[in-house]
Amino acid sequence: MAPANAATLAISNLTKSYGTVRANDGISLDVAAGEVFGLLGPNGAGKTTLVKQILGLLKPDTGTITIGGVDAVADPAAARLLCSYQPQASAPVDGVSAREAVEIVGAIRGGSRRAVRERAQVLLQSLDLSDIADRTIPMSGGMARLTGFCMAAVVPGRVVVLDEPTNDVDPLRRRALWQQIRRLADDGAAVLLVTHNVLEAERCVDRLAIVAGGAVLAAGPPGLLKAQLGAPLRLECTLDAEAVIPPLPSGVTQAARTGRRLLCSVQHSDVSKAVAWAQAAQANGMLTEFSLTAASLEDVYAKWVDSQPSAA
Amino acid sequence: MSAVRGYALLLRWQLLRYRKQVVLFATIQVALGVGVIFGFSFLVPHVTPQVALYFATGAPTLTLILMGLTALPQDTAQARTSGRFDYIAALPVPRLAPMLADVTLWLLIQVPGTVLTLLIAWLRFGIALHIGVLVVPAVVLVATTSAAVGYAIAVALPPAATAQVASFVSIVLLLFSPINFPLERLPMWLQDIHRGLPVTYMADIMRGGLTGHYGVNAMLAFTIVVAWCAAGLAVSARAANRRG
Ligand SMILES: Nc1ncnc2c1ncn2[C@@H]1O[C@H](COP(=O)(O)OP(=O)(O)OP(=O)(O)O)[C@@H](O)[C@H]1O
Ligand SMILES: [Mg+2]
Numbered sequence: 001m002a003p004a005n006a007a008t009l010a011i012s013n014l015t016k017s018y019g020t021v022r023a024n025d026g027i028s029l030d031v032a033a034g035e036v037f038g039l040l041g042p043n044g045a046g047k048t049t050l051v052k053q054i055l056g057l058l059k060p061d062t063g064t065i066t067i068g069g070v071d072a073v074a075d076p077a078a079a080r081l082l083c084s085y086q087p088q089a090s091a092p093v094d095g096v097s098a099r100e101a102v103e104i105v106g107a108i109r110g111g112s113r114r115a116v117r118e119r120a121q122v123l124l125q126s127l128d129l130s131d132i133a134d135r136t137i138p139m140s141g142g143m144a145r146l147t148g149f150c151m152a153a154v155v156p157g158r159v160v161v162l163d164e165p166t167n168d169v170d171p172l173r174r175r176a177l178w179q180q181i182r183r184l185a186d187d188g189a190a191v192l193l194v195t196h197n198v199l200e201a202e203r204c205v206d207r208l209a210i211v212a213g214g215a216v217l218a219a220g221p222p223g224l225l226k227a228q229l230g231a232p233l234r235l236e237c238t239l240d241a242e243a244v245i246p247p248l249p250s251g252v253t254q255a256a257r258t259g260r261r262l263l264c265s266v267q268h269s270d271v272s273k274a275v276a277w278a279q280a281a282q283a284n285g286m287l288t289e290f291s292l293t294a295a296s297l298e299d300v301y302a303k304w305v306d307s308q309p310s311a312a
Numbered sequence: 313m314s315a316v317r318g319y320a321l322l323l324r325w326q327l328l329r330y331r332k333q334v335v336l337f338a339t340i341q342v343a344l345g346v347g348v349i350f351g352f353s354f355l356v357p358h359v360t361p362q363v364a365l366y367f368a369t370g371a372p373t374l375t376l377i378l379m380g381l382t383a384l385p386q387d388t389a390q391a392r393t394s395g396r397f398d399y400i401a402a403l404p405v406p407r408l409a410p411m412l413a414d415v416t417l418w419l420l421i422q423v424p425g426t427v428l429t430l431l432i433a434w435l436r437f438g439i440a441l442h443i444g445v446l447v448v449p450a451v452v453l454v455a456t457t458s459a460a461v462g463y464a465i466a467v468a469l470p471p472a473a474t475a476q477v478a479s480f481v482s483i484v485l486l487l488f489s490p491i492n493f494p495l496e497r498l499p500m501w502l503q504d505i506h507r508g509l510p511v512t513y514m515a516d517i518m519r520g521g522l523t524g525h526y527g528v529n530a531m532l533a534f535t536i537v538v539a540w541c542a543a544g545l546a547v548s549a550r551a552a553n554r555r556g
Contacts, residue, residue: 059555089395095329
């Protein structure tokens, strides 16, 4: 038996190229049992490429992947037994009902008939899918995505890989979905979660890695990464059209700007200067609204990803 | 989990998935079978029992081969495009289980048509059928061998090219193939080629299973088809195991 804190999933120095595109460029990370590990990064960062190698759908050029001590690159059949997976592409649910799809995958993953049926019911109910669970007409995008999650969670592996499970899902069901993701880890799985939903992920993940250009830029618990920002507060402003930003006072630094949205980081000691600046700008009609809040994971994300030279 | 259980569950999945179409597909097969027999009597006005026998027993062989070389690779190519192929590849099932489940599905769809074709041929032309147990391994071998070839094509090539290449292969393979007529009708050089290919022997073990009469030696015919089947499965397994 492995020691309690040993990594269930350990990835070391993974590289993978498609022709001249280096999709993974020396990625190392590990996920322990009971932990939700978030994988964040912009489109094309190499996240899906990474998880496909864990499942044995792609073969790494170099590097190692071990799952519960088993070499997943040399023995992909063992990896498939140990991992359950929700792909980024929608799960194959055409022609079958949500319940049928979940129960069949549960049986294929080795669950007993009774356990699978009960677990499927619990999952479908918790995601508010009971009403549609027995229909065989085509599912909506969000329903198919949620069903895909249930298929991965019905008989979870020691590692559960979820590639963007919250996409297409409405806000209330997303809340329930985050709870179920958390519960998978609480029940002992090592959960690797790819998501673009940075703010919601912050409340669910234990640790995360920010990847861009196929490499890990930063990794650690959200709290630690936020502390490394060096600015505990952020000022979020909505600019009037593409207005010119008035000069920022000292202690307030621009973190990101996307369209009309301006994000600044602020030190505790400079709160009053920041608010005065924003109020003046608002009075001049340069910004329509602003808010001052504690820094979030999105600020961490913006800092790391923005500093990255954008891929050609 | 046992390999058989994985296969059975994938088959169940396919049956559920196609439950609304299965009856339609099977009906089409029945209509084709009936059409072939009646159309044939227009084509050849004086049908001798010998000719009718070749035709009626050749028809199911042809259907089985075409299933493996067209329907199955097209389905597989479509599964690759939709992501279904990768999804199943990430499940803990043996690598060839999805292909075998698909073969079984198509076989089930063809059974009613085949039975009816033979029945009509028997009533219409009075052909002498002596159906023996060896027809079962014959059907399985013919279907699996062609499916293995079709599957290997579908896995090795880009999905968009699959349909074209698969129909090219089936045309080359089936054109002038002694399925509906005896091998001896072909020119000598083509006979020699066909002695190395499995098609003649496939037709032969099917005909033998249905009539009790084998063209050459039953043992030899089975051995050659089994060898081709094993080779096809080995190639398919390699293709299925390859990771990008
Ligand atoms: N099959 C493929 N062949 C060639 N290049 C590929 C292939 N799949 C992905 N790529 C390239 O590899 C890079 C990483 O893609 P990947 O799908 O891993 O990104 P991602 O981080 O999952 O992005 P997203 O957030 O958009 O899902 C991209 O540049 C992409 O164009
Ligand atoms: Mg992706």
